[in-house]
Each structure stands twice: as structure tokens, then as C-alpha cells.
Amino acid sequence: MSDxxxxxxxxxxxxxxERIIFRNLNFTLGSGEFVYLIGATGSGKSSFLKxxxxxxxxxEGSVHVAxxxxxxxxxxxxxxxxxxxxxVFQDFQLLPDRSVYDNVAFALEVTGKKRSFIKQxxxxxxxxxxxxxxxxxxxxxxxxxxxxxxxxxxxLANEPRLMLADEPTGNLDPEAAHAIMDIFRQINNRGMxxxxxxxxxxxxxxxxxxxxxxxxxxxxxxxx
Numbered sequence: 251m252s253d254x255x256x257x258x259x260x261x262x263x264x265x266x267x268e269r270i271i272f273r274n275l276n277f278t279l280g281s282g283e284f285v286y287l288i289g290a291t292g293s294g295k296s297s298f299l300k301x302x303x304x305x306x307x308x309x310e311g312s313v314h315v316a317x318x319x320x321x322x323x324x325x326x327x328x329x330x331x332x333x334x335x336x337x338v339f340q341d342f343q344l345l346p347d348r349s350v351y352d353n354v355a356f357a358l359e360v361t362g363k364k365r366s367f368i369k370q371x372x373x374x375x376x377x378x379x380x381x382x383x384x385x386x387x388x389x390x391x392x393x394x395x396x397x398x399x400x401x402x403x404x405x406l407a408n409e410p411r412l413m414l415a416d417e418p419t420g421n422l423d424p425e426a427a428h429a430i431m432d433i434f435r436q437i438n439n440r441g442m443x444x445x446x447x448x449x450x451x452x453x454x455x456x457x458x459x460x461x462x463x464x465x466x467x468x469x470x471x472x473x474x
Contacts, residue, residue, distance in 0.1 A: 254317065256281050256412045256443045257302060262311035264297060271297050273467040275311070279412070279445055284438045286454050287447045288472070289464035295447045298464065299414055302445075303335055304328055316411045333361060336405030336442075340417040342397045344389040350376065350400050351385035357407040375403040379433055395426025402433055413437060415446040419453065431457055 257279035264272040271294045279285055289295050300306035301313050304320045313320045316334040323331065344353050351372055358368040376382040379399040389397055398418060405413060415434065419427035431453060438444045448454065454461060461472040 258314040260312045262308045264308050275468050277469050282441045284444045284459040286461040293464040303332055333408050334411050336410035336413040338401050338405050338415040338418045340420040342401050350387050354404045357404045375406045379403045394422050398430055413444045
């Protein structure tokens with residue numbers, strides 16, 4: 251495992267619509283680390299994630315993600331950056347007209363992988379989330395928790411260095427939410443870094459990891 255942080259923010263300042271969102275913000279996420287990101291609604295959690303996958307750029311400071319300086323890379327390198335990230339959103343964003351298997355396979359097809367590899371890897375990640383038996387089903391046939399597991403499998407397909415999860419249990423009942431957390435813990439135990447945005451403080455207490463909070467235009471450590 252590399253000692254180099256998988257995410258590093260150095261004195262980052264961000265302005266959006268003439269409003270300062272972050273000022274001189276510093277943050278690191280180590281390789282293989284699990285960190286919760288919390289904060290009040292409107293504090294900038296979504297903007298923080300957008301900085302990581304380069305949907306937003308700082309006006310000052312630098313952001314390094316998976317060994318790349320996102321403030322300096324060329325536009326043609328952005329897809330390469332995003333393939334090194336696994337991203338899980340709250341609202342699933344599955345393709346409704348494709349089966350579970352095809353939703354996962356699509357993430358590999360767009361990178362030009364061979365068909366034999368796509369089949370092997372798609373079945374592998376579906377097995378990791380316990381859904382290989384539902385591979386022919388359509389998203390509407392699944393529960394919310396099962397749909398989120400498909401999203402996680404799709405995010406894992408390209409073997410990312412980092413998993414970003416934006417309120418991944420926000421739309422789930424408590425039982426399904428705990429099942430999803432167990433999957434993220436397994437992913438982290440295999441050595442993948444995880445950054446999870448959440449407002450579920452009961453979950454944070456039940457599964458304690460390093461916790462940081464966006465507060466007054468910067469990030470503060472909350473602790474376990």
C-alpha cells in the first residue's frame with residue numbers, strides 16, 4: 251500500500267456565484283483510509299466532492315487525487331481521473347432499460363475492455379455485493395437496498411483507488427442501510443480508501459471511523 255495520500259487539498263479556496271465556499275482548506279485522505287464527511291445542509295459537502303472528480307476547480311490552492319493534480323491536468327485526462335474513482339450517489343442513477351448485469355457491464359464497455367473480461371469482472375463485482383443471482387433482473391424489480399448494491403458493484407467495476415459515497419444510505423430503511431455499510435466496510439478492509447458523505451450520525455456512531463466536518467468555510471476534525 252502506498253504511503254502517498256489518495257486525496258490531498260492544500261490551502262484550497264473555492265468561490266461559487268460570488269460566494270466563498272472554502273477558504274484555505276487543507277485535507278488528506280490516506281491510501282486505504284475510511285473517512286466520514288459531515289456538515290450542515292448547504293455547508294459545501296457536494297462542492298467538496300465535485301472538487302475531487304473535477305467538476306469544480308479552486309481559485310487558489312491545489313487538489314491532488316489518485317496521484318493527479320486536478321488543477322493542472324488537461325481536459326482529455328479527466329476521464330482517466332474519473333475512472334480511478336468509484337462514485338456512489340444517493341439516488342442510484344441506474345439505467346432503467348438495462349438489466350443488473352448490463353448496468354455493471356456498461357461501466358466497463360465505455361473503457362473499451364474485451365467482452366470476456368467484462369463478463370468475468372461484472373460477475374465478480376456482483377458476487378461481491380451478493381447480487382449475482384439477480385443479474386438478469388431490471389432495476390425496477392429490485393428493492394432500494396438492492397439497487398444501491400448494484401450501484402456499488404458498478405463503481406467497483408474498474409478497480410478504482412478511491413470510493414466516494416454521497417449519502418449512500420439516505421433513501422434506505424435501517425436494515426438495508428446497515429447492509430450497505432457492511433459492504434463499504436468490506437471494501438475498505440480490502441485496502442480501498444472510502445470517503446463517505448453522510449448525515450446519519452447513528453451510523454457514524456455504530457461504525458466509527460475518522461470523521462471530518464465542513465464548518466465555517468473549512469474542515470475540522472471531529473474524531474471517532
